[in-house]
Amino acid sequence: MAPFDCDVAVIGLGAMGSAALAQAAARGAKAIGIEARTPANSLSSSHGDSRIIRLGYFEDPSYVPMLRRAYETWRALERHTGREVLTITGVLQIGRPDSPIVSGTLASCREYDLAHEVLDPSAMAARFPAFALDPDEIAVLEHQGGFVRPEVAVAAHLDWARANGAELRLDTRVEAIEPDDAGVTLRIGSERLRAKAVVVATGPWIAELVPALRGLAQPIRQVVAWYEPKNKAATALGTMPVFLRDAGPVGSFFGMPALGPDGVKVGKHAHFREPVGDPDQADAPANARDTDLLDEFIARRLPLAAGPRLATTTCRYTMLPGEDFLLDHLPGERRVVVASPCSGHGYKFASVVGEILADLALEGASRLPVEAFGFEALARKAAA
Ligand SMILES: Cc1cc2nc3c(=O)[nH]c(=O)nc-3n(C[C@H](O)[C@H](O)[C@H](O)COP(=O)(O)OP(=O)(O)OC[C@H]3O[C@@H](n4cnc5c(N)ncnc54)[C@H](O)[C@@H]3O)c2cc1C
Structure with missing residues (x-):
């Protein structure tokens, strides 16, 4: 041998x-x-510029110890290399109180004693005017949330x-x-x-x-888009946290403040769940159905961010059972x-x-x- x-x-x-x-x-x-x-x-x-990181894991509180270690290891990477990898902005997890994202985040926060605030629509309008909430929705603000630059x-x-x-x-x-x-x-x-x-x-x-x-293991096509904010102050890094939003049976959306000239980024988790056949072939670029979904979301839920769409990209999730x-x-x-x-x-x-x-x-x-x-x-x- x-x-x-x-x-x-x-x-x-x-x-x-x-x-x-x-x-x-x-x-x-x-x-x-x-x-x-x-x-x-x-x-x-x-x-694609940014990935959300958060501690209050709505998917299952059992991820929290691993997440705590992830924050430590990201910071260690920054120390070893002198590069800025992780930025804390806070994360807003928005939806009805009984939605999986809101109820799951609160369960994680309670189990692991994570710093958070619960904001009703009027508190959100005062503090984070970029977001439009329905009267029966709330937001959980988790202070340790932010993004990693992939x-x-x-x-x-x-x-x-x-x-x-x-x-x-x-x-x-x-x-x-x-x-x-x-x-x-x-x-x-x-x-x-x-x-x-x-x-x-x-x-x-x-x-x-x-x-x-x-x-x-099934790769699926994902689409994200960036928009020029109508209101730069309300959507700037330092003002607007990263977010997840439970949209009921439609699924959930996510997004970032304006991190650069491309503006505010939004996407829908798992998008339309379209299987990728051959990963060596480039995915179809964003089409009207893709952009309609994201344009409608931003116009309704982030009206101050909903200026012209500046860019789109495709990417892949690879799903497991x-x-x-x-x-x-x-x-x-x-x-x-x-x-x-x-x-x-x-x-x-x-x-x-x-x-x-x-x-x-x-x-x-x-x-x-x-x-x-x-x-x-x-x-x-x-x-x-
Ligand atoms: C649009 C989008 C948004 C996302 N948002 C978030 C988020 O907010 N927060 C979060 O936590 N996660 C998020 N994710 C998920 C996260 O990005 C992925 O979990 C992660 O990037 C997967 O990384 P990977 O290293 O497994 O795969 P990849 O980054 O795909 O790396 C695999 C590499 O293997 C190489 N390769 C393949 N075959 C071979 C071979 N035979 N020999 C040698 N090399 C090979 C490929 O070229 C590729 O570079 C998001 C994903 C997408 C697409």
Whole structure:
């Protein structure tokens, strides 16, 4: 058997892979990161300027300890690299009191004693005039909310990885992974690379190298748009928090204040849930149905932001059963670690996911609680 080229090879250098590579290299492992295109490329899930981060997790309070660690690890990344990755703006979670977003956020805040305020429509009008609420809606303001800059964070993780000796191979596609008793062989064209362990973090392409996820991991098309604010003061960074808004049976919307010349960003979680067939093909650009949805939302719910639409982009969520995460060894293969792209809500966790992936690849287990994100749990969610 050929000698090892590295302790760990990380395949895919988006949010999760770049973080895993940085964490592995920081622990002194000989690490190689391999990326089919460029990090945070336009077909990946890790581009588009901003990603919301929040502590009061309406999806399930059990995420909160991991989120606390994510804030620490984002700040550590900033210290290591001198780059600004995480900005605190507060997050408004808006809807009827019994809506999943509002009731779930309050449950998380109560369980973990998270600083928050509950604002009725008149308090919202006074403090955050950008938002239009119905009389029966409220907003939960969670002070620790904010946003992470995805492209900057990927670049920062890769800088940190390189500073600790990691090797980066861009424009290099891994075609297959072949685990054996001693390690893993990666097939890259005619080359064979030997690693003691691999992390597969290939986002929308995850099922290509992890056949166990075929039929389970489904990439879907996502569309976001930016608008020139009608009222710059009310929608500026420093005035307007990031937000999530429960829109009842329609789903939920999210958005950011104006972070730059493109203005206020809005999107709908999971958009129209349109499956992406071949992740190597660019998604169809935003069409009238896409923009009508977002134009109507901003006109009705953020009227002070609803100037001309300046830009749109498409991106991908990769959904798993239960809209959850998968961070585990491949069943029966302790040398292969799988990092799911996290069902459209993973970016905020990427810094701590990197830590978990490095734990699993280098030490065989993580000190962070990840049982809920294993293959067994995934099978239960798929069967539910
Ligand atoms: C519009 C949008 C808004 C979002 N908003 C939020 C938010 O507000 N908050 C939040 O927490 N999350 C959010 N998310 C989700 C979050 O962005 C994703 O969970 C995260 O980016 C997934 O990162 P990843 O590293 O798994 O995948 P990717 O970023 O897609 O990275 C995978 C990489 O693997 C490479 N690759 C693929 N196959 C191979 C191969 N065979 N060999 C080598 N390399 C390969 C690809 O080129 C790619 O660069 C949002 C996502 C989208 C699209």
